Amino acid sequence: MNLDRAVLRFAGFIVLVSVVLAWFVHPYWIALAAFAGLNLIQASFTGFCPAAMLFKRLGVRSGTVFR
Structure with missing residues (x-):
């Protein structure tokens, strides 16, 4: 795995965790997904x-993007 894929995989994981936390814990957890997107x-x-x-x-x- 290269650095580009690791960053994208990590960002996707953070977004999914944020959605799950927003669903089960509190809606303000969606701010974590917004932070990852920004x-x-x-x-x-x-x-x-x-x-x-x-x-x-x-x-x-x-990788090719992040060096």
Whole structure:
């Protein structure tokens, strides 16, 4: 798995967890999904992604988008 796939997989996981928490715990958990979406949008413009930096430190090999 490369860094790009790891970031996308992590973002998808966060969105799904947010939806489940919003359904079963409290509707305000949907803000977590909004945060993940906004982070993906800003990363597409700037190339800066905190999750990509974390995964890179954990040893995930680079992809084509996040280096």
